[in-house]
Amino acid sequence: MHIELKRGSSTKLYIQIALTLADRIRSGLIEPGTRLPSVRKMTADLGVSLVTVSKAYAELEAIQLITCSQGKGCYVRGAQEMEQTEGMDKNQQAERNHDNNTPWNWQMALVDYLPRAQLWRHFDASPQVQYELHMSAIQPELLPTTEIINSAYRLSSDHPERMAAYGSFQGDRELRQTFAGHFAERGLQVVPERMLITSGTQQGIDLVARTFVGPGDVVYMEAPTYTGAIDVFTSRGAKIITVPMDGEGMRIDLLTRLCDTYPPKLIYTIPTYHNPTGVTMSARRRAQLLNLAQSYHCLILEDDPFADLYFRDSPPASIKSMDATGHVVYIKSFSKVLSPGCRVACAIAEGSVLTRLVAAKSTADLGSPLLTQKALQSFIQHQYSSYIVRLREELYARLQAASDVLEEYRVPGMYWVLPEGGLNLWLQLPDGLDMRELHRQSLAAGVSFLPGSACYVGETDTASLRICFTVTNLKGLCEGLRVLCGVIQKVMPRQGGTTADRLPLI
Amino acid sequence: MHIELKRGSSTKLYIQIALTLADRIRSGLIEPGTRLPSVRKMTADLGVSLVTVSKAYAELEAIQLITCSQGKGCYVRGAQEMEQTEGMDKNQQAERNHDNNTPWNWQMALVDYLPRAQLWRHFDASPQVQYELHMSAIQPELLPTTEIINSAYRLSSDHPERMAAYGSFQGDRELRQTFAGHFAERGLQVVPERMLITSGTQQGIDLVARTFVGPGDVVYMEAPTYTGAIDVFTSRGAKIITVPMDGEGMRIDLLTRLCDTYPPKLIYTIPTYHNPTGVTMSARRRAQLLNLAQSYHCLILEDDPFADLYFRDSPPASIKSMDATGHVVYIKSFSKVLSPGCRVACAIAEGSVLTRLVAAKSTADLGSPLLTQKALQSFIQHQYSSYIVRLREELYARLQAASDVLEEYRVPGMYWVLPEGGLNLWLQLPDGLDMRELHRQSLAAGVSFLPGSACYVGETDTASLRICFTVTNLKGLCEGLRVLCGVIQKVMPRQGGTTADRLPLI
Known part of the structure; x- marks a missing residue:
């Protein structure tokens, strides 16, 4: 077994070995039930003293990651033995065990240079969504x-x-x-x-x-x-x-x-x-x-x-x-x-x-x-010049329709500025509105939108959202907006109501 | 004019100002003939004292980057005045002046994170090339x-x-x-x-x-x-x-x-x-x-x-x-x-x-x-399965033709191994052959190849090259290889000849 050791480091060698092995065991790289190399073998592999390896194994045994017995050697303990399994239901447990057993579990230890991309997270296809207003695009039927x-x-x-x-x-x-x-x-x-x-x-x-x-x-x-x-x-x-x-x-x-x-x-x-x-x-x-x-x-x-x-x-x-x-x-x-x-x-x-x-x-x-x-x-x-003239009229008609619906179903505290072009409309919602809840309920009701937080670097939990008024047909746009306004109304914090009084869940 | 000043720095403010201006003048950002802001204006712009700006301008005058005269202000000196122009011919001078005058000269100071890509350099279209053997590809006529x-x-x-x-x-x-x-x-x-x-x-x-x-x-x-x-x-x-x-x-x-x-x-x-x-x-x-x-x-x-x-x-x-x-x-x-x-x-x-x-x-x-x-x-x-069978035969025929030509026109010290598939043939040439000269002469004779050095991380000057035997038609391939062998023969270091004796040019 190979372990990279930093010989000049202030961290003692046996600690380095114990930490590396602990990481590999916890990440699933070394699976439960695996027999660790003998102390003698490990000593030879790593070019360290017998004492160093013995101390490392003792550390691992002390934190209950491995079990050692005279003559039989050291074994990695099972997941059940390692973890407090109380409070975890059967399904969760099955899932965990399944995860631990996938052959590419080792990949979790593979460092990458990719911050988790936001975009990716917001475009999961959701089968129940009937009115997709989250994506900034033009309805396919309007394109040449x-x-x-x-x-x-x-x-x-x-x-x-x-x-x-x-x-x-x-x-x-x-x-x-x-x-x-x-x-x-x-x-x-x-x-x-x-x-x-x-x-x-x-x-x-x-x-x-x-x-x-x-x-x-x-x-x-x-x-x-x-x-x-x-x-x-x-x-x-x-x-x-x-x-x-x-x-x-x-x-x-x-x-x-x-x-x-x-x-x-x-x-x-x-x-x-x-x-x-x-x-x-x-x-x-x-x-x-x-x-x-x-x-x-x-x-x-x-x-x-x-x-x-x-x-x-x-x-x-x-x-x-x-x-x-x-x-x-x-x-x-x-x-x-x-x-x-x-x-x-x-x-x-x-x-x-x-x-x-x-x-x-x-x-x-x-x-x-x-x-x-x-x-x-x-x-x-x-053909572009004549096409774009027709397209503008079509898109403008949708904006006007969207504006009419929003005016009619306006929720107090909600406002917007009609853009003079483009595809997007930005809605400001009343402060204090639970955006996560709104998003969840809106998707459940069949309408997708882009939560405003996706558009901020720090993902501030702002009370705003983007809808695209050009991506569905006119009827779908109007229906979708009506549904959305209904959900906003429902999720709105009521003066003296119960939603504002909720205690944070830790 | 804005200049970023580090107030806590050990470099005095007037030196910071002079250095920044000198950089901008030398890089062409501030063009010859430009009038610098008045001392009073600069004082206000930068929030420093009159003395500081005056000393900065005096420095610039001392190193002959600007000329100041009472009542008229300070001007950036012309390129001719700044430089020793002796030893530079008229054309070079015109080119320099042209470079200095491009409005995007400032971009030279823009740091990037791009190592100079090698690929890019080897695929410049060269109009005189008749037989393009440098690119690993299949002749367009063979593709579906x-x-x-x-x-x-x-x-x-x-x-x-x-x-x-x-x-x-x-x-x-x-x-x-x-x-x-x-x-x-x-x-x-x-x-x-x-x-x-x-x-x-x-x-x-x-x-x-x-x-x-x-x-x-x-x-x-x-x-x-x-x-x-x-x-x-x-x-x-x-x-x-x-x-x-x-x-x-x-x-x-x-x-x-x-x-x-x-x-x-x-x-x-x-x-x-x-x-x-x-x-x-x-x-x-x-x-x-x-x-x-x-x-x-x-x-x-x-x-x-x-x-x-x-x-x-x-x-x-x-x-x-x-x-x-x-x-x-x-x-x-x-x-x-x-x-x-x-x-x-x-x-x-x-x-x-x-x-x-x-x-x-x-x-x-x-x-x-x-x-x-x-x-x-x-x-x-x-269609892929039947297409690929025909393609293989076609490519194999080219490899055999290439092999025949190379055998016939073989230059002593040159060797290769016929590949069992693919598009590329790697030629090893006699050590000591001047690869740069070979490449130059080969292009001049109408044949391109990929110099082996392009395929090494350190760009070692190896005596090897890659030709693609599938990118031209059969006739072009054979003619191109004949020409290439001729050029190799010509550039070959001769025993006791003159090429080996050349002194390096510094």
């Missing part, structure tokens, strides 16, 4: 899927040999050329050489983070913000500082003061129809933010999936369109608006920031699949 | 691209709504079900729940690394090995230890001895038709390797893109097929064999190793595109 499939088919069957080759790490040049035209119409002059095609915004954020963000680097984000971005920056060990928002977006005044103390490495923002709040950053604030980045020589990561989805006026120009000095990495997703099944986004950057991102992309996956890139190209070139 | 496009079209136009939804993080269930049948035929019994679809092998390796490998963790690899895997583990800050190979694959005897001193966190291997050497690990060594992983409680990452491409006998069973304890993460790529344009691979793992990889995938990109997953499903189900 058939057109995209047809154009992919046309392009790829005309040139099958293209699909048979690895594409460029940076992304298909023709698609980037198409994007150049698309962005130019939106006031963003950019050549294909400055673009990097990524597999959705999520990968774009991840590439920026793995390239430029490391342990202790300061990253600013809006509070609340996109759950998936929190996961990424957390996984890089960043020091995340969140900045409150008001009706004009991120509070740049607060950000500036914070930057004096904690100079930023990167500022992540969703300036337009922000996820989850729906707020749009004013043109003035955008200019201030860019200015700040320039004086601190830090990057802005501008995540812009919704800019085309305005309901009346188009939003202020992107921060990127004002950026003459390469401080902004701009990511435009086409996943949500066109095809979640294709997962295509475009990142724009300059200078060495771009080349470093391309290198990161090559390490991550050698470049995005050509097929999905080709699928979008022709549609964006020829 | 049309069939795949047709089946993607059929599946997706029958169910357009599917393409319009985000898929599962873990990958499309139907595709995983199809893979289960595929693996079962190959002696690997695995349920869909244990699979994770990734965007090619590269992403699979990257996900394993970002989850389980961190700074200082010991990763073992074969030497030589796949360039892209080196990049990934290097980027995680791993301590990479390479293990020599012989005709039976990785030297497990050496590995075992190394593990005593440096316990492994992960062992990366390509056991079948290894990239770049083509060697296959024996069944005995596979069992030993698994045994070793079990006793060290470490992971094996088994990268297996070529197993179906055997020329006569099928290779030994995969290490994964012997793994009852979840020590092996197995990655099977379908990119090379079916469609580089789809970038689909399947990772197999168990227990918490699998769930942690799925969490990492959700952070990396929310799951692979559905379109590319659907594209492969029907082909693998119905």
